[in-house]
Amino acid sequence: MTAKTLMVLGSMSSAGKSLLVTGLCRLYARRGWGVAPFKAQNMSNNAAVCRGGEIGRAQAVQAYAAGIDPTVDMNPILLKPQADSISQVVLRGQVWDTFSARDYYTRKDLLWQAVTASLDVLKQQYELVIMEGAGSPAELNLQKSDIVNLAAARYAGAPCLLAGDIDRGGIFAQLLGTQSLLEEADRQLIRAFIVNKFRGDPSLFTDGIQILEQRGKVPVLGVVPYLKDHGIAEEDAATLGENQSHKPGARDFVVIHLPHISNFDDFDALRVEPGINLRFVRRLDQLGRPDAVLLPGTKNTLADLQWLYSSGLAQAVSALSRKGLPVVGLCGGYQMLGREILDDEGIESGLRSLPGLGLLPVQTRFGLQKMVTHSQAHIHGGYGFFKGIQGQTLTGYEIHMGQTVGSRPLFEITARDGLPIQAQDGSCSLDGKVWGSYLHGVLDNDNLRRAWLKSMDIEPAPAPFSQVRSKAYDNLADALEACLDIARLDSIIKAGL
Numbered sequence: 001m002t003a004k005t006l007m008v009l010g011s012m013s014s015a016g017k018s019l020l021v022t023g024l025c026r027l028y029a030r031r032g033w034g035v036a037p038f039k040a041q042n043m044s045n046n047a048a049v050c051r052g053g054e055i056g057r058a059q060a061v062q063a064y065a066a067g068i069d070p071t072v073d074m075n076p077i078l079l080k081p082q083a084d085s086i087s088q089v090v091l092r093g094q095v096w097d098t099f100s101a102r103d104y105y106t107r108k109d110l111l112w113q114a115v116t117a118s119l120d121v122l123k124q125q126y127e128l129v130i131m132e133g134a135g136s137p138a139e140l141n142l143q144k145s146d147i148v149n150l151a152a153a154r155y156a157g158a159p160c161l162l163a164g165d166i167d168r169g170g171i172f173a174q175l176l177g178t179q180s181l182l183e184e185a186d187r188q189l190i191r192a193f194i195v196n197k198f199r200g201d202p203s204l205f206t207d208g209i210q211i212l213e214q215r216g217k218v219p220v221l222g223v224v225p226y227l228k229d230h231g232i233a234e235e236d237a238a239t240l241g242e243n244q245s246h247k248p249g250a251r252d253f254v255v256i257h258l259p260h261i262s263n264f265d266d267f268d269a270l271r272v273e274p275g276i277n278l279r280f281v282r283r284l285d286q287l288g289r290p291d292a293v294l295l296p297g298t299k300n301t302l303a304d305l306q307w308l309y310s311s312g313l314a315q316a317v318s319a320l321s322r323k324g325l326p327v328v329g330l331c332g333g334y335q336m337l338g339r340e341i342l343d344d345e346g347i348e349s350g351l352r353s354l355p356g357l358g359l360l361p362v363q364t365r366f367g368l369q370k371m372v373t374h375s376q377a378h379i380h381g382g383y384g385f386f387k388g389i390q391g392q393t394l395t396g397y398e399i400h401m402g403q404t405v406g407s408r409p410l411f412e413i414t415a416r417d418g419l420p421i422q423a424q425d426g427s428c429s430l431d432g433k434v435w436g437s438y439l440h441g442v443l444d445n446d447n448l449r450r451a452w453l454k455s456m457d458i459e460p461a462p463a464p465f466s467q468v469r470s471k472a473y474d475n476l477a478d479a480l481e482a483c484l485d486i487a488r489l490d491s492i493i494k495a496g497l
Contacts, residue, residue: 003036003123004493005158009133009149009190011174015165016196018058018235019227019476021132025066026477027486034127037062040115040148041077041134043087044235045262045299049397053093054078054372057265058132058235065473073118077111077147079104082260082299092118095370105145112147119156128493131158138181150186157497159191161489167197167226171208176215191492192221194484199226202483222484231272231472233265250277251458254290256313257282258304258332262297263399266330269443269465270294275458284312291456292326293317295333297440301364301402302343302351305336309354318357326456327359327434331400334426334436338362338404359434360427362406371398373416375439377425379448381410384432385455392447396439410435 008024010017021037028035037059048060048070055075063070072093079087082098089096089104092114099107122129137149153160164174175193182190193212198205202223209220255267257280264280271278281287295317298304308314314336321327329337338356343366356364377394379386394411410426428435432455443449450460461468 003126003129004496005123005129005131005153005156006489006493007131007133007149007153007156007158007160007189008194009137009153009160009162011136011162011164011178012168013135015163015174016224017132017163018062019230019232020161020163020194020196020224020480021130022058022062022065022232022473023476023480024130025062026473027480028128028130029066030474030477034125035066036068036122036126036129037066037074037132038119038122038129039075039132039134040119040152041079041111042075042235043079043081043134045080045260045297046233046235046264047078047080047090047262047399049372049374049399050074050093054090054399055093056235057233057263061233061235062130062132064469065476073121076114076118080262080299083303088299108145108147112151115147115152116155119152123156129156129158131156133160136178137162137186138178140181150182150189153189154497158189159492159495159497160189161192161194161221161492162190163194163196165197166195166205166223167199171195172211172215175212179216179218189497190216190218192219192488194221195223197226198223219485219488221489222480224483225479227476227479230476231268231468232476233268247274247277250275251291251456252288253278253292253294254287255280255294255296256308256317256333258296258298259307260298260300260304262299263331263440264296266296266440266443267294268469269449272465272468273449273453273458273461275453275460281313284316287313287316290320290325292328293320295327295329295336295436297331297333297399299332301332301335302341302354304332305341305354305356306351308336314357318359321357321359321434324431324433326452329360329436330442331398331438331440334360334362334438335364335402335404337434337436338364338406338427340364341402342366360406360429360436361408362404362427362436364402364404366402368401370401371438373398374418375413376415377411377413377439379410380412380424381408381426381428383408383428383430385451386410386428386432386435389447389451394439394442394445394448396441396444398438399440400438404438410437411439 042056050070052072409424426437
């Protein structure tokens with residue numbers, strides 16, 4: 001089998017490429033195609049664990065939308081920023097090294113081999129591979145080192161759709177400008193435009209479509225509405241403030257938007273709860289008087305903990321906790337809730353140690369070994385609301401380098417990647433109001449999330465979160481089916497290059 005291919009490019013970062021690919025994966029999977037997503041190189045701290053290691057969360061989400069399990073071939077290169085111009089490089093699921101941008105680009109040939117090898121695997125396994133570009137294909141200074149946009153499209157024989165974000169303004173400059181900056185041979189790869197994130201009545205943009213088609217000499221495949229509260233995990237932390245909910249009478253839950261925030265979709269199950277408004281805050285003056293505070297994961301725990309203190313948020317969160325406010329930390333956020341974090345080897349940064357918030361009786365020490373697993377656990381601790389669900393099972397995944405030890409363990413890990421194991425995880429306060437864990441996705445577990453919300457007199461949603469997420473994929477596919485010319489898209493895919 002040699003798959004047909006399609007690439008979705010964007011006029012800029014956050015133009016909506018990931019969401020479009022997710023919807024198209026669901027749409028074509030529902031029509032009986034064997035579909036897989038692909039992004040040669042992703043830059044994101046929002047990672048997912050899959051068979052073979054870790055990949056960008058967006059590609060995992062796209063695979064789930066297509067009804068398949070994600071693999072490392074769907075995102076062979078993942079860059080995880082941990083400081084200015086410095087990123088950890090994950091190559092085909094495994095940590096390879098840490099590079100500056102300058103050093104990274106000198107390794108193009110080796111990286112390109114990984115890209116093409118993964119593409120070849122997917123093209124043999126599926127009927128359709130829907131590829132996602134990165135940033136803009138018209139970054140003229142980066143075109144010689146391109147391994148993710150048009151170079152990948154040419155290798156795969158993928159016709160391209162170019163999407164622009166009309167919500168940001170300048171849609172004509174975005175689409176026509178991007179097209180005009182490409183060399184003639186590359187312009188021929190662009191087979192259609194998509195106008196994305198349109199607010200209001202799309203019939204008011206009829207003349208805009210005509211202008212784009214006349215000047216661009218390619219069809220406009222459709223005008224996609226701005227999809228608020230779509231329920232799909234976000235890839236980019238830059239968009240976190242765009243879909244904050246405003247449900248009348250709902251309780252106010254705050255996530256601290258750390259500078260190197262990662263795996264922020266850990267809180268998506270709370271976002272869709274009818275009794276919760278979820279906010280991401282960056283400054284002390286945004287904190288207000290929330291009903292719960294959540295500390296997310298981070299790619300640079302010590303640097304972000306230092307920022308938490310300098311911003312005044314650490315002191316404010318500690319004060320709220322002393323007043324009985326629920327505080328939860330996951331992964332790096334869990335480490336911050338402890339008494340101290342030690343980095344003797346300087347693995348994360350130049351900082352060697354910092355005191356934590358002291359809300360949990362644990363201490364963390366960083367080591368070179370990285371834990372990347374799917375994990376199963378049962379609830380071991382019996383404090384606060386956990387008493388009512390003690391012994392129940394949980395699932396999640398772990399991505400961390402620190403080892404945390406202390407008292408009042410919360411969970412017992414019973415399996416990692418399907419292999420039996422006995423290990424302790426997490427900790428909580430004696431009243432159960434402050435707790436933390438390395439288990440990403442722990443709030444996706446309906447039993448734990450519902451018990452926690454009920455302890456705060458919040459009535460949880462009756463539907464399982466997995467059902468809500470599946471419905472979100474269908475809603476997204478329905479929206480694209482309604483606004484895109486699918487017959488024309490079929491023709492573009494079948495014609496190829």
